[in-house]
Amino acid sequence: MDNPSPVLSMRNICKSFSGIQVLKAVDIDLYPGEVHCLVGENGAGKSTLIKIMSGAYTPDNGTIHYQGQGLHNITPRWARENGINTIYQEIDLIPSLSAVENISLGIEPLKRSGNIDWVAARRRASQILNNWGVQIDVDVPVGTLKVAYQQMVAIAKALALNSKILILDEPTAVFTSSEVERLFGIIRDLKFQGIALLYISHHMEEIFEIGDRVTVLRDGCLIRTGVVSKFDKNTIVKAMVGRDIDLSRRNGNNHFGEEVFRAEHLVRDGVVRDVSFSLRRGEIIGVAGLVGAGRTEMARLLIGADPLNSGKIYLKGNLVVVKSPRKALELGIGMLPESRKEEGLVPVRSMGENMAYSQVEKTSRFGLVDWKRVRSAVAEMVSAVDIRPPRPNIQVIYMSGGNQQKVVLSKLLMAKCDVMILDEPTRGVDVGARMEIYKIMQKLKEQGKAILMISSDLPEILTQADRILVMAKGCIAGDLTADQATEEKILSVALQLEGEAV
Amino acid sequence: MSMKIASPARLTAWAGRNTAMVALLIVFLIGSLFVENFLTGLNLSAILYQYAIIGFLALGQLLVILTAGIDLSQGSLVALTSIVTAYMMRSFGITVAVISGLIASALLGFATGFIVSRTRIPAFVVTLGSLGIARGLALLIADAKPISIEIESFVDFGRANLLGIPVSAILWILLGVGLAFFLKNRRIGRHIYAVGGGEESARLSGVDVKNVKLLVYGLSGLLTAIGGIIWTARLSSGSPIGGTNYEMESIAAVMVGGGSLFGGVGSVSGTVVGVLLFGVINSILNLVGISPYWQGTIKGVLILAAVALSQIRRVHTTH
Numbered sequence: 024m025d026n027p028s029p030v031l032s033m034r035n036i037c038k039s040f041s042g043i044q045v046l047k048a049v050d051i052d053l054y055p056g057e058v059h060c061l062v063g064e065n066g067a068g069k070s071t072l073i074k075i076m077s078g079a080y081t082p083d084n085g086t087i088h089y090q091g092q093g094l095h096n097i098t099p100r101w102a103r104e105n106g107i108n109t110i111y112q113e114i115d116l117i118p119s120l121s122a123v124e125n126i127s128l129g130i131e132p133l134k135r136s137g138n139i140d141w142v143a144a145r146r147r148a149s150q151i152l153n154n155w156g157v158q159i160d161v162d163v164p165v166g167t168l169k170v171a172y173q174q175m176v177a178i179a180k181a182l183a184l185n186s187k188i189l190i191l192d193e194p195t196a197v198f199t200s201s202e203v204e205r206l207f208g209i210i211r212d213l214k215f216q217g218i219a220l221l222y223i224s225h226h227m228e229e230i231f232e233i234g235d236r237v238t239v240l241r242d243g244c245l246i247r248t249g250v251v252s253k254f255d256k257n258t259i260v261k262a263m264v265g266r267d268i269d270l271s272r273r274n275g276n277n278h279f280g281e282e283v284f285r286a287e288h289l290v291r292d293g294v295v296r297d298v299s300f301s302l303r304r305g306e307i308i309g310v311a312g313l314v315g316a317g318r319t320e321m322a323r324l325l326i327g328a329d330p331l332n333s334g335k336i337y338l339k340g341n342l343v344v345v346k347s348p349r350k351a352l353e354l355g356i357g358m359l360p361e362s363r364k365e366e367g368l369v370p371v372r373s374m375g376e377n378m379a380y381s382q383v384e385k386t387s388r389f390g391l392v393d394w395k396r397v398r399s400a401v402a403e404m405v406s407a408v409d410i411r412p413p414r415p416n417i418q419v420i421y422m423s424g425g426n427q428q429k430v431v432l433s434k435l436l437m438a439k440c441d442v443m444i445l446d447e448p449t450r451g452v453d454v455g456a457r458m459e460i461y462k463i464m465q466k467l468k469e470q471g472k473a474i475l476m477i478s479s480d481l482p483e484i485l486t487q488a489d490r491i492l493v494m495a496k497g498c499i500a501g502d503l504t505a506d507q508a509t510e511e512k513i514l515s516v517a518l519q520l521e522g523e524a525v
Numbered sequence: 526m527s528m529k530i531a532s533p534a535r536l537t538a539w540a541g542r543n544t545a546m547v548a549l550l551i552v553f554l555i556g557s558l559f560v561e562n563f564l565t566g567l568n569l570s571a572i573l574y575q576y577a578i579i580g581f582l583a584l585g586q587l588l589v590i591l592t593a594g595i596d597l598s599q600g601s602l603v604a605l606t607s608i609v610t611a612y613m614m615r616s617f618g619i620t621v622a623v624i625s626g627l628i629a630s631a632l633l634g635f636a637t638g639f640i641v642s643r644t645r646i647p648a649f650v651v652t653l654g655s656l657g658i659a660r661g662l663a664l665l666i667a668d669a670k671p672i673s674i675e676i677e678s679f680v681d682f683g684r685a686n687l688l689g690i691p692v693s694a695i696l697w698i699l700l701g702v703g704l705a706f707f708l709k710n711r712r713i714g715r716h717i718y719a720v721g722g723g724e725e726s727a728r729l730s731g732v733d734v735k736n737v738k739l740l741v742y743g744l745s746g747l748l749t750a751i752g753g754i755i756w757t758a759r760l761s762s763g764s765p766i767g768g769t770n771y772e773m774e775s776i777a778a779v780m781v782g783g784g785s786l787f788g789g790v791g792s793v794s795g796t797v798v799g800v801l802l803f804g805v806i807n808s809i810l811n812l813v814g815i816s817p818y819w820q821g822t823i824k825g826v827l828i829l830a831a832v833a834l835s836q837i838r839r840v841h842t843t844h
Contacts (some may be wrong), residue, residue, distance in 0.1 A: 079729060100731035109729070117722035119789035128719055129731035131712050138710040180730075 028091075030055050030187055030219045031076070031107070036085035038071055045071045047243045048085075053188055053219040058210065060230045060251070061223045063240035064263055064453035069223055072240070073190050076221070077109040078102040090187070103129060108181030109190040115177045118166025123148045125165055126180045151179040155209055171202040178209060189213060190221040195229065199314070207233055227256050239263055264455050279489075280304025282340075283473045284356070284442045286325065289334035294320040296497035298334075302442060302473040307464065309488025310477040311513050317497040318477045319361055322444050325475075326351040326358045338442070357440035359431055361447045361477075367431040368419050375401045375415030377430055378437065404433040408463060425456020432463060443467065445476045449483060461487060481510045493517050544834055545782050545798045552802065556809045563812055566689055573694035574759065576804030578603075580697040580797065581752030582775035584704055585745030587796045590779050591708075592741050593721040593788025594641060594648035599749045599775055601659035602630045603768030606753030608663040611672035611763025619679050626757070627750045633659055634746015635739065642738035652742075656772075663765040672763040683758025693755045698797070700751075705793035717741060721788025777824075778803055781831040 029052035038046040046068045053059050063069050074080040078097035087094045089105065097107070116125045123145050132143040148161050157175050165173050174194055181189055191210075195203045210220060210233055224230060230237060231251060238248040239262040246262045247254075285301040295317050302308060312318050323329045325336065327345035336343055338354055345351045348358070360367045368377055379397045398415075405413045408429040419427060428448065435443060445464075449457045464474060464487065478484050484491055491508050493501035493516040501516035540547045556563040582599045589596045610626030617625075637655045641648045674680060685692040708714035719727040720737045728734045752771075757763055780786065781802060782795030806827065810820045 077729065099729050103731045111729075115726055115729075117719050117726050117789065119722040120718060124715065124718075128715070128727070131715060133712070139712065139715065141710075 029053055029088075030090055032088045033076070034086045034088075036072065036075060036087075037083045038075065038080060039083060045243045046075075046082075049240065049243070049245045051238055051245075051248070053221060054236070055187070055217045055219050056214050057235040058214060058220045058222050058233050060234040060237040061221055061240065062230065062237065062259060062263060064455055067240040067263070067453075068243040069240055070192070071243075073109060073192060073221065073223070076102075076188070076190060077107060100129070103184060106185055106187035107190075108184070108186050108188065109192065110174065110177045110181060110194055111192050116165045116173055116180070119164050121163060122152070122159065122161040122165055122168075122176045122179075125176060126151075126183050128180070130184050147183055148179065151182055152176070155179075155205075155212075171198050171206075174198075174206070175209070182213075186213075186218055188219045188221065190223075192223045194222075195224065195226065203229075227259065230259070231256075260454065263453075279306045280471055283338065285337040287335045287337070289321065289324050289336075290332045291320065291324055291329060292332050294497055295324060298324075298494075298497075298499055300492055300499060300502070302475060304441075304471040304473055305468050306490065307468055307474045307476055307488050309484035309491045310475060310494060311479075311481065311484050311491055312494035312500075312517050314479070316494040316517065318494050319446055320497075321494065322358060322446055322475070322477060325444060326356055328358075352438050352440065355439070355441040356444070357435045357438045357442070358444040359435050359446060359448055361450070363427055363431050367434070368427060370420045371418060373416050374405075374410070374419055374422065374426075374430055377419055378404055378415075378433055380434070400437065404437055407436060408433045409459060423453070423456070425452045425459070428452050428456065428460065429463075432460065436463075436467075441472060443472055443474050445474060447478060448476060449478075449480065481513060484508075484513070485510065543795075543798075545795055545802055545831065548781075548831065549798050549802045549805065552805050552809070556805060556812075560809050560812050563809060568808060568812070570686070570689060570691055572801075572804040572808045574691045575807075576800055577691060577694040577697040578752040578756045578759075579771060579774050579778065579803070580694075580800045581700070581748045581755070582771055583778040583796050583800050584697075584701060584793065585748035586772070586775040587779045587784060587791055587793065588704075588717060588741040588748075589648070589745050590776070590784050590786060591717050591721045591788060591791050592738055593724070593786070594738065594741065595652060595776065595786065596634075596637070596742065596745045597649065597652040597772050598633070598637060598655035598659055599745065600768040600771035600773075601656045601663065602633060602746060602749040603753040603756055603771055604663040604765050605633065605659040606630045606750045607757035607760070607763040607767055608667045608672060608765050609763075610754055610757050611674050612666055614674055614676060614679065615672075619676060622679075623754055626754050627747060630659075630750035630753060631743055631747040634749070635743035637746070638739040638742030641742060642735040648742075660765075667763065667765040669765060671765070674757070674761050674763070679758055680761040683755060683761070696751075696755075700748075701793050701797050708793065713737065713740065718789055721790075723789070774803060777828045781828065 031053040033049070033051050036046055036049045036051075037044065049068070049072060051059075051061075051072070061069050061072070071080060075082050076097070078099040078101060081096040087097065089097075089107070102108070117128070120128070123141070126148040127139075127144040132140040132147070134140045145161060152159065152161070152175065155175065157172065159168060159172050159176075165176055168176070178189070178191075194206060198206065210222075213220060222229075222234065234251040236249065237251050237254055237259065239246045239259060241263060247258075280303055282301050282303050285299075287299050289295055289298040298317075298321050300308070310318050310321075320329070324331055324334075325345070327347045327350055336345055338356070343354055345354065345356065351357070369380070375398070378401045401415055402413075405415065410426050410429050410433075419430065422430070428451075432448070448460055448464075452460065464476070467474060476484070476488060485505070485508060489505055491501075491503045491505065491513065492499050493503065493513055495517050501513070503512065503516075562568055582603070586596055586599065606626040606629060609629040610622045612622075613625040614622035633655055637651055640646060640651045644651075682692070687695055708717065716727065716732045716737050717740075719730070719732050720734050724734055753768065756767065760767070778799035779791055779796050780799070782792065782797070782799030784791030784795065803824065806824065807820070810823065815823070
């Protein structure tokens with residue numbers, strides 16, 4: 024390295040919350056002009072570490088050296104004024120304010136009179152964005168912009184004050200591939216300017232594409248750190264989970280039972296044009312497709328969340344009318360929603376209570392809830408989906424993404440449905456929990472349940488599904504068996520119709 | 526140029542953004558055409574006399590609502606201000622009395638702000654507490670009786686005119702213009718919007734969230750006190766039971782003027798229009814001779830309609 028002294032160096036950083044230690048003596052160094060990737064499962068302590076770096080949390084212990092200066096802790100304002108900036112995954116910009124206002128927030132340029140110099144603020148904002156070729160209206164509320172543009176405004180905000188360190192927390196989670204490329208272009212530009220970047224991502228490919236150095240955390244401990252060239256995919260995954268993970272295709276039992284579910288020519292104006300398929304007992308169908316292909320919209324028709332314009336649904340050979348999600352559950356069709364926080368959980372209530380919501384009616388007598396039966400049902404489900412630690416009283420907001428997903432999944436299991444629709448079951452879930460969710464799916468399959476799994480993760484579809492439906496523009500564009508399907512094939516089918524004139 | 530302004534598309538777009546203004550124009554037109562004695566200097570000036578007071582409260586309420594808070598204590602603070610002012614005026618004269626009234630209300634406002642900004646107690650609950658405290662203090666000081674004011678010059682101030690326009694209304698508008706400038710061009714002004722638009726983001730951007738919150742409740746107390754002093758002068762006495770439900774009118778004015786209880790959205794101009802809208806509606810209902818009991822109900826329905834309309838509009842613009 025031609026520049027061997029780190030711009031930021033943290034030693035022996037410890038932090039605990041209400042008695043639980045989330046960081047145990049972690050060291051990390053950031054070098055100018057380098058992309059340092061921070062990886063680890065959800066709950067490994069990544070977020071806590073970057074929040075200490077950006078001043079949102081104060082460490083219990085440890086030393087921080089920034090540009091040779093020793094500090095005990097950092098405040099948000101100090102961090103921003105001294106060039107340490109963080110692009111958070113969710114909370115970053117203020118949606119009701121414009122790009123100009125967001126970029127200058129907290130560092131507003133002032134005229135001599137002490138009033139804000141809006142001309143200078145606007146010039147600075149447009150200059151940064153134009154440099155990247157980002158053409159947006161800088162005066163509309165950023166909440167009305169596309170998410171990828173919001174992310175770029177957020178980076179511009181960080182750069183408005185001469186950044187020395189830029190922390191990116193899973194920036195590409197919601198990006199399309201062309202947007203990822205544009206972001207990587209920006210990152211390379213920043214590296215060239217000598218900025219030190221800390222990059223957090225779940226995507227292995229991204230680490231090898233833009234990373235120079237990598238640090239792996241597990242359970243709050245530093246497991247491994249070093250230059251990226253000394254690692255490969257397997258060593259990183261192994262360090263993250265502490266054991267070997269089998270990502271290869273399972274050899275499932277492919278004896279399917281009779282048909283339980285059939286959809287014929289489902290139509291909903293504007294989103295679903297013509298969808299027909301059937302599901303057998305013990306079968307997992309994967310639904311692939313690009314964002315906007317109508318997958319979630321199709322699933323919502325199956326459970327009656329949106330009304331059908333035309334089409335028929337048969338359950339065990341009988342024509343049924345699914346008027347509402349409640350009716351669907353009665354019939355034995357359940358869905359795991361895509362956004363668990365909004366649709367699947369009441370985050371401020373406890374895990375047990377969330378599970379019990381689906382049980383209250385079944386276990387009540389004379390209109391009164393039988394809490395004893397609810398509790399035993401909850402205990403049964405906690406062990407069935409293997410939530411660790413099994414503490415029914417913990418508030419859902421304090422649980423990891425994987426455990427939250429298991430709570431939602433357990434609600435679905437409790438409803439004892441024959442047909443289960445899983446919409447992005449492993450989104451935002453770490454590798455370990457992902458494996459366990461797959462295990463649960465296999466168990467359901469053996470029990471003779473029929474599963475429709477919507478996923479944007481092609482490796483997941485390829486390894487888990489028995490059959491793959493590819494959707495494009497509201498239609499089933501392809502129906503592939505697991506043996507025929509490859510990533511290339513699925514993508515080419517998904518894209519085929521996209522190019523066709525309608 | 527004049528063609529451009531008159532173009533129907535532009536006009537509809539403008540109307541869509543300024544529902545409250547359109548409503549005000551329509552109601553004003555209806556009053557002018559169909560209601561006797563509405564379009565007279567005397568009546569218009571009476572509207573301003575009465576609603577400038579709510580106007581000061583609404584400006585304070587706006588600041589609080591912009592930070593996603595709410596101030597339920599305003600009506601009681603009007604009573605406290607009026608009692609403190611009237612009580613002090615007996616022995617110390619106008620200047621000391623007015624300053625005491627302002628300080629009493631502002632102090633309670635800052636105390637409220639201190640609790641809201643330093644604890645996790647919701648503003649709704651904290652200001653409900655302040656509501657009780659202020660009313661109770663007013664009743665205690667006054668021994669539950671009104672305190673009359675004999676000083677002529679103070680009473681005259683409440684009725685003062687400039688070219689037929691009440692001085693209190695002129696003061697209100699000047700203060701509104703100043704506040705709009707402050708919100709747009711001063712750092713703290715922008716930070717008020719930022720806190721309501723996204724508290725955590727604002728904090729991480731280096732905004733002093735705690736003190737911004739402290740400030741808005743303090744300013745709400747101070748602006749309420751100005752309204753309270755004008756109210757006292759008009760009444761020529763201090764009343765411990767006055768100002769009841771004034772906070773409802775100020776909240777309604779902010780919301781009808783485009784403010785959002787979720788914070789970050791709202792403007793001085795919208796709030797001023799909201800206040801005037803209620804003033805005009807109130808005047809028409811009085812002139813037509815509708816019973817005060819019905820008036821409350823009608824205003825309630827109008828508030829719901831206005832807020833529902835602005836919600837629909839918001840849904841349309843965000844999608």
